[in-house]
Amino acid sequence: GHLEWQxxxxxxxxxxxxxxxxxVGKRLDGAPDGxxxxxxxxTYEPFPGAAFFKVGRNSAVITAMGKRLVA
Structure with a gap:
């Protein structure tokens, strides 16, 4: 098929x-199953906006993300 010999x-x-x-042609010609x-x-937590990221803010989502990053 590929004209190679060893x-x-x-x-x-x-x-x-x-x-x-x-x-191979018969298999490729068939219709898909559906x-x-x-x-x-x-499901992502929506971006809270730039104003959210200020000193002194607490968020359960950000805390959980931080724990996953250092785990």
Whole structure:
């Protein structure tokens, strides 16, 4: 099929490249099983805005994120 040869390489037997191409073509011509389902949208905490990031602020979300980053 690829016109390569190597003394230690064993060529597969039992099929020709034409039969292989035919089988691959049949598989590629088939219709898809159905529409793919879109992946679920991840749930993110909304961005609180630049005013949120001031000295002295506390947030459970930011604390949890910090704990995950240093874990």
């Amino acid at each position: 003394p230690g390489k064993v060529d597969p037997r039992g099929f020709t490249m034409n039969s292989m191409r035919s089988r 529409p793919s389902k879109p992946p679920p949208k991840p």
